[in-house]
Amino acid sequence: xxxAIVTESFLPQVNGVTNTVRQxxxxxxxxxxxxxxxxxxxxxxxxxxxxxxxxxxVGLPRYRSFPIGLPDAAVERALAAFAPDVVHLASPIVLGxxxxxxxxxxxIPTVAVYQTDIAGxxxxxxxxxxxxxxxxxxxxxxxxxxxxxxxxxxxxxxxxMGVDDLHLWRRGVSLDxxxxxxxxxxxxxxxxRPRSTDGELLVGYVGRLAAEKxxxxxxxxxxxxGTRLVLVGDGPERGWLERHLPGARFTGMxxxxxxxxxxxxxxxxxxPGEAETFCQTVQxxxxxxxxxxxxxxxxxxDLVEHGRTGLLYDPHGPRSLRAAVxxxxxxxxxxxxxxxxxxxxxxxxxxxxxxDELVEKHYRPLARPLSRPRGDRAVA
Numbered sequence: 001x002x003x004a005i006v007t008e009s010f011l012p013q014v015n016g017v018t019n020t021v022r023q024x025x026x027x028x029x030x031x032x033x034x035x036x037x038x039x040x041x042x043x044x045x046x047x048x049x050x051x052x053x054x055x056x057x058v059g060l061p062r063y064r065s066f067p068i069g070l071p072d073a074a075v076e077r078a079l080a081a082f083a084p085d086v087v088h089l090a091s092p093i094v095l096g097x098x099x100x101x102x103x104x105x106x107x108i109p110t111v112a113v114y115q116t117d118i119a120g121x122x123x124x125x126x127x128x129x130x131x132x133x134x135x136x137x138x139x140x141x142x143x144x145x146x147x148x149x150x151x152x153x154x155x156x157x158x159x160x161m162g163v164d165d166l167h168l169w170r171r172g173v174s175l176d177x178x179x180x181x182x183x184x185x186x187x188x189x190x191x192x193r194p195r196s197t198d199g200e201l202l203v204g205y206v207g208r209l210a211a212e213k214x215x216x217x218x219x220x221x222x223x224x225x226g227t228r229l230v231l232v233g234d235g236p237e238r239g240w241l242e243r244h245l246p247g248a249r250f251t252g253m254x255x256x257x258x259x260x261x262x263x264x265x266x267x268x269x270x271x272p273g274e275a276e277t278f279c280q281t282v283q284x285x286x287x288x289x290x291x292x293x294x295x296x297x298x299x300x301x302d303l304v305e306h307g308r309t310g311l312l313y314d315p316h317g318p319r320s321l322r323a324a325v326x327x328x329x330x331x332x333x334x335x336x337x338x339x340x341x342x343x344x345x346x347x348x349x350x351x352x353x354x355x356d357e358l359v360e361k362h363y364r365p366l367a368r369p370l371s372r373p374r375g376d377r378a379v380a
């Protein structure tokens with residue numbers, strides 16, 4: 001098949017949307033399909049031989065390193081020249097709207113993949129645009145031919161917006177990269193406090209240090225006895241966190257084998273945010289053999305079975321996060337049980353399997369002639 005992916009984010013930006021698009025593109029290429037990526041901002045013009053068309057962009061207010069694609073005639077020109085069987089809209093909001101409009105004009109079916117709660121993002125950055133943004137997101141997905149969602153909570157969210165033809169499509173995990181065998185005692189020693197007592201637990205967060213991840217909640221863990229916080233990642237909240245978590249270890253952004261080693265070298269993984277549509281880092285921690293504590297909201301509800309494959313904390317309960325992490329800190333056997341059960345659960349979630357599912361269950365059916373008229377679904 002020929003698949004054009006219009007994405008709101010791609011390399012060199014590192015985030016969940018970029019990672020998913022990269023995995024899809026690489027597996028499509030490996031399995032004999034042809035792909036084209038259309039992405040905002042400066043960056044490489046190809047990825048492992050797959051062409052990347054770059055369009056104009058502007059930095060997001062209060063997060064200038066995150067480029068937002070602008071309307072650009074290059075999108076329609078690129079789609080017309082490539083003549084794809086289907087257009088994949090990755091987390092559409094701005095550039096995705098341009099891609100949707102162009103695809104409808106060219107008569108190309110569209111698959112919209114909902115991945116980012118943009119309205120929640122706006123609320124966390126106090127942009128006072130969450131209501132119109134939510135309406136716009138719903139409008140885009142109602143006009144796509146099919147929408148894929150990563151979790152039951154995001155399914156319900158879009159269903160409430162009046163979006164139909166919704167399908168659950170989860171995310172894969174790089175099982176060849178993440179695994180318990182990556183655990184490094186050398187890394188653990190480097191992260192531990194000087195002259196720390198034996199048995200200090202490393203409690204880690206991996207991801208963007210940004211408001212929408214609600215990372216300030218990690219302050220509740222700052223003085224938990226017998227533990228040390230490790231924060232892997234970077235972002236606009238780093239300064240605040242460094243001031244309020246003076247005992248934490250900040251590693252900055254890591255990738256590839258370094259990231260896999262970081263995951264596996266933790267004793268407990270924590271994700272404090274409650275606005276995740278999926279939460280890929282939870283899966284990566286589980287694949288690394290690390291017990292997880294996550295909010296009982298959003299995507300983690302599909303990934304963590306409380307008491308069996310991790311612990312869920314009440315994001316509205318005072319000190320609930322601290323209590324959950326403290327419970328694991330005092331129970332090595334429970335940590336081992338949760339980690340083993342979660343590792344078994346993720347064993348079949350390879351990216352290859354997920355992308356094959358994307359092609360056979362979603363791309364191919366839409367590539368056939370649509371039974372309904374297309375004109376009434378054009379984007380205004």
